[in-house]
Amino acid sequence: xxxxxxxxxxxxxxxxxxxxxxxxxxxxxxxxxxxxxxxxxxxxxxxxxxxxxxxxxxxxxxxxxxxxxxxxxxxxxxxxxxxxxxxxxxxxxxxxxxxxxxxxxxxxxxxxxxxxxxxxxxxxxxxxxxxxxxxxxxxxxxxxxxxxxxxxxxxxxxxxxxxxxxxxxxxxxxxxxxxxxxxxxxxxxxxxxxxxxxxxxxxxxxxxxxxxxxxxxxxxxxxxxxxxxxxxxxxxxxxxxxxxxxxxxxxxxxxxxxxxxxxxxxxxxxxxxxxxxxxxxxxxxxxxxxxxxxxxxxxxxxxxxxxxxxxxxxxxxxxxxxxxxxxxxxxxxxxxxxxxxxxxxxxxxxxxxxxxxxxxxxxxxxxxxxxxxxxxxxxxxxxxxxxxxxxxxxxxxxxxxxxxxxxxxxxxxxxxxxxxxxxxxxxxxxxxxxxxxxxxxxxxxxxxxxxxxxxxxxxxxx
Amino acid sequence: xxxxxxxxxxxxxxxxxxxxxxxxxxxxxxxxxxxxxxxxxxxxxxxxxxxxxxxxxxx
Numbered sequence: 001x002x003x004x005x006x007x008x009x010x011x012x013x014x015x016x017x018x019x020x021x022x023x024x025x026x027x028x029x030x031x032x033x034x035x036x037x038x039x040x041x042x043x044x045x046x047x048x049x050x051x052x053x054x055x056x057x058x059x060x061x062x063x064x065x066x067x068x069x070x071x072x073x074x075x076x077x078x079x080x081x082x083x084x085x086x087x088x089x090x091x092x093x094x095x096x097x098x099x100x101x102x103x104x105x106x107x108x109x110x111x112x113x114x115x116x117x118x119x120x121x122x123x124x125x126x127x128x129x130x131x132x133x134x135x136x137x138x139x140x141x142x143x144x145x146x147x148x149x150x151x152x153x154x155x156x157x158x159x160x161x162x163x164x165x166x167x168x169x170x171x172x173x174x175x176x177x178x179x180x181x182x183x184x185x186x187x188x189x190x191x192x193x194x195x196x197x198x199x200x201x202x203x204x205x206x207x208x209x210x211x212x213x214x215x216x217x218x219x220x221x222x223x224x225x226x227x228x229x230x231x232x233x234x235x236x237x238x239x240x241x242x243x244x245x246x247x248x249x250x251x252x253x254x255x256x257x258x259x260x261x262x263x264x265x266x267x268x269x270x271x272x273x274x275x276x277x278x279x280x281x282x283x284x285x286x287x288x289x290x291x292x293x294x295x296x297x298x299x300x301x302x303x304x305x306x307x308x309x310x311x312x313x314x315x316x317x318x319x320x321x322x323x324x325x326x327x328x329x330x331x332x333x334x335x336x337x338x339x340x341x342x343x344x345x346x347x348x349x350x351x352x353x354x355x356x357x358x359x360x361x362x363x364x365x366x367x368x369x370x371x372x373x374x375x376x377x378x379x380x381x382x383x384x385x386x387x388x389x390x391x392x393x394x395x396x397x398x399x400x401x402x403x404x405x406x407x408x409x410x411x412x413x414x415x416x417x418x419x420x421x422x423x424x425x426x427x428x429x430x431x432x433x434x435x436x437x438x439x440x441x442x443x444x445x446x447x448x449x450x451x452x453x454x455x456x457x458x459x460x461x462x
Numbered sequence: 463x464x465x466x467x468x469x470x471x472x473x474x475x476x477x478x479x480x481x482x483x484x485x486x487x488x489x490x491x492x493x494x495x496x497x498x499x500x501x502x503x504x505x506x507x508x509x510x511x512x513x514x515x516x517x518x519x520x521x
Binding site for chain 2: 303
């Protein structure tokens with residue numbers, strides 16, 4: 001995007017001021033995708049002329065004196081489990097190729113369009129969002145823009161990598177067990193997983209209804225807050241969506257209020273690689289330091305989320321698992337079939353444990369405003385890598401990448417994944433975890449880290 | 463915990479009228495073993511009887 005600004009706010013301001021046409025902005029983004037995506041495989045479909053046509057319509061509205069919205073002309077990508085009217089929602093699967101095109105946009109896509117942003121394509125993911133690496137048997141692996149030998153993380157891997165490669169300044173993703181925070185960590189961009197129930201999921205392909213969160217990736221905290229504000233608001237058609245009013249955060253990022261910070265120990269540091277632990281210490285120091293505390297029984301919380309995911313995912317895909325198991329990605333299929341065999345008492349107990357664990361987190365939040373933990377125990381593994389070395393033990397890679405994210409999404413807490421880059425190394429993110437409905441706290445902390453030069457996204461190849 | 467084998471998977475699947483093709487049985491057994499290790503962590507934890515399940519149904 002030569003001469004066209006790279007951030008969301010500057011792009012929108014320049015389009016509104018008619019320094020650039022929205023059509024030129026979208027064309028420039030499409031050119032970056034054309035140049036970089038053959039190597040990275042972030043997109044599974046591109047909207048091409050449809051996106052340009054939408055941009056020209058926006059330019060015409062601006063020329064006619066209409067207010068085009070706070071995100072005027074800003075290109076965005078969507079994880080391919082979001083409905084975009086006129087296109088088939090794949091959810092990373094071969095099976096869904098048989099579905100008709102979506103008749104309407106997902107609520108969040110519609111809200112971004114209403115704000116003036118323009119979708120340019122759908123992004124690669126693990127099949128049915130069940131994975132942490134975006135090594136998809138049907139659509140190929142998404143490659144990490146910082147080292148194309150490595151995975152981008154998942155399941156929203158194409159979305160995070162597209163932001164890290166400078167293809168789109170915004171990507172929409174989803175996070176059931178870590179699927180925003182993990183790829184944000186591996187790709188070195190900001191990710192926001194709001195409180196469970198904050199953003200409506202209407203028009204997105206589900207995975208685990210009581211764990212699915214929607215969220216986003218950007219390359220700065222200002223952009224994260226601005227776009228998050230455009231996404232908020234109740235939606236009666238999602239039964240899990242809290243009917244809360246919009247609580248804008250964009251203008252609160254520079255609040256000088258001090259935050260009481262604590263570092264999660266035990267489970268949340270066991271086995272972490274040196275890069276993750278160093279990042280954690282840097283972040284804690286930059287936020288004024290704080291004690292190391294325990295969130296009890298995090299291992300059991302993670303175990304409960306792990307089992308609920310397999311069982312509820314199996315229930316969702318039951319008919320296809322019975323009728324056409326060969327059409328699934330093998331990695332997804334075997335896990336879902338195993339999940340179908342879990343006993344019902346376990347699932348009830350997991351939901352009871354969830355309530356208990358939620359109460360323990362609430363106790364910590366009576367003393368602290370923000371909890372810190374690594375987002376991932378490691379930097380991005382290599383594509384095809386099957387094991388990780390954590391704390392001296394060799395463990396299977398795929399099930400263990402989400403060790404530190406799963407207990408947190410299990411109880412729906414809002415998190416910003418703040419990326420930390422080291423010279424010559426791969427990025428890794430720290431989770432900034434706030435009380436339920438206090439996204440503002442996590443975003444303010446992320447903005448403070450960004451201003452201090454501790455956290456920040458890095459666009460690969462720029 | 464006793465290892466889960468293909469036969470065990472097949473018997474459990476039969477109870478659900480779920481046919482697992484033989485070529486998938488080993489992968490399913492491996493994943494079920496992994497899940498049951500996690501399940502034990504959940505089931506072994508004693509919770510107070512008044513701890514209600516978390517999901518809320520809104521009529």
